[in-house]
Amino acid sequence: MAISEKRQLERVKVIKALAHPSRLTMVEKLAEGECCVCDLQKLIGDDISTVSKHLSLLKNAGLVDTDKRGVQVFYSLRVPCVTDFLGCVEKVLSEKNEKSSCSKCK
Template identity: 45%
Template sequence: MNQNIQQFKADFFKALAHPMRIRILEVLSEGDKNVNELQSILGSEGSAVSQQLSVLRNKNVVYGLKEGTSVIYSLRDPLIKDLLSVAKQIFDNHLVDAISLLKDIRKET
């Protein structure tokens, strides 16, 4: 595979590699929001939200459009919503496997 494509993918996944950035993407997958709305939903201070949005913007995962005095943030690609859904399914599958293993262990003891 082309080295540039691998680097692009690695950079993309690095942009997702933070709990607050994942949560921001989950919120934005439900609809566009400004920083104040994101701050309120996330229960986090604005500087932390702005910092994480900056990472996501720099990696072209989200974009912002200025409307008056606010910037409204959106997912750059709606497929990110699907990516988050697939990631949740993978996580759920791992949990099901772990729970099943735990039940087997408990049966043995």
């Protein structure tokens, strides 16, 4: 039996949230510990409004949490398994290169 359309869309929303270079970089950074928006902005280099929008998208997907302390907002990763997630992505990449551009084959 197929998964409900709605459920699939929720899943896709989570995956989409990770499917952007800046957001992926921020998620990896957050895996090491919480950060304020300003730190993430320095890391990414885009306009702060752009970074903020990326972050709210991540939050909306359920990937991060926020904690406002004073003027700053601290973001933290909600689900640690995202790291394993990336492990799988790396595996796809290594197997891909292994086959398509095998350095041992001439």
